Amino acid sequence: MPKPTRTSRRTWAVAWVVLCAxxxxxxxxxxxxxxxxxxxxxxxxxxxxxxxxxxxxQLAEAEQEGGGDQALAFSRVQGGTGEDCNDELRDHLLGHR
Known part of the structure; x- marks a missing residue:
């Protein structure tokens, strides 16, 4: 019965490195x-x-008057006839930070 060939530890390490890469x-x-x-x-x-x-x-006027850059804004158009501007308002205000 022939002896199986022994592989060195270096060969196993190289094989694992290649598989991991x-x-x-x-x-x-x-x-x-x-x-x-x-x-x-x-x-x-x-x-x-x-x-x-x-x-x-309004923010520009408040900043000129020395009131800082804070404002209270509601996201809905007046009267309920318009669409909700929440996304546009949030994107605009967060983009200017």
Missing amino acids: AGLAATAGLNASSAPDPQPEKPVSAECAEYVANIDR
């Missing part, structure tokens, strides 16, 4: 390919754009 490369490739596509910017309605511009104006 291949696994890391495959994981990085999968993570890069599964990144979500950026959401296209949706158009802002005229009512919301006007409302955000009004808030910007």
Whole structure:
């Protein structure tokens, strides 16, 4: 009966390093390919754009008067006839920090 060939520890270590490197490369490739596509910017309605511009104006006036850069803003258009501008207002104000 022939003796099985013995592989050295160095050969096993090299094999594990190659397998680990291949696994890391495959994981990085999968993570890069599964990144979500950026959401296209949706158009802002005229009512919301006007409302955000009004808030910007009020903030600029408060800053000129030395009142700081704080303001109280409500996210709904007056009268309940318009749309909810919450997302546009939040994105605009958080983008200016």
